[in-house]
Amino acid sequence: MIxxxxxxxxxxxxxxxxxxxxxxxxGLNGYQTPYVLTLCRNxxxxxxxxxxRIHVNxxxxxxxxxxxxxxxxxxxxxxxNDRRALKVYPTDxxxxxxxxxxxxxxxxxxxxxCELTEEEQNTLGELLERVAHKAxxxxxxxxxxxxxx
Numbered sequence: 305m306i307x308x309x310x311x312x313x314x315x316x317x318x319x320x321x322x323x324x325x326x327x328x329x330x331g332l333n334g335y336q337t338p339y340v341l342t343l344c345r346n347x348x349x350x351x352x353x354x355x356x357r358i359h360v361n362x363x364x365x366x367x368x369x370x371x372x373x374x375x376x377x378x379x380x381x382x383x384x385n386d387r388r389a390l391k392v393y394p395t396d397x398x399x400x401x402x403x404x405x406x407x408x409x410x411x412x413x414x415x416x417x418c419e420l421t422e423e424e425q426n427t428l429g430e431l432l433e434r435v436a437h438k439a440x441x442x443x444x445x446x447x448x449x450x451x452x453x
Contacts, residue, residue: 352389
């Protein structure tokens with residue numbers, strides 16, 4: 305299927321707009337969803353580990369974390385083993401917004417998938433998971449290429 309990325313990108317952009325709308329007034333925006341989910345499930349990641357997990361460059365992570373910290377959603381603390389590194393922890397405020405965010409994500413999922421049968425939804429999920437896993441191998445290849453230079 306030529307141009308399938310156009311559809312993935314359109315879905316992702318619309319999802320972000322939906323989350324922006326539904327999160328209005330919370331101090332969060334749609335782009336911060338992966339930060340909230342990842343940090344609530346994995347408190348104490350370094351900024352570098354977070355960047356790797358959500359596939360975002362380190363400078364974007366630093367900017368988003370600054371906003372989250374300013375709005376009281378995270379705390380950054382020095383790493384015990386490496387004082388130059390900072391570990392990121394969700395605050396009670398972030399944990400409090402998590403159920404709302406999970407509800408928003410569930411509503412979006414039901415909205416976009418409502419015209420697919422359960423079997424089609426399962427097939428779509430399996431195929432997208434395979435595509436995502438293959439895409440993630442690019443980061444490993446890139447790191448290997450950079451290391452060889």
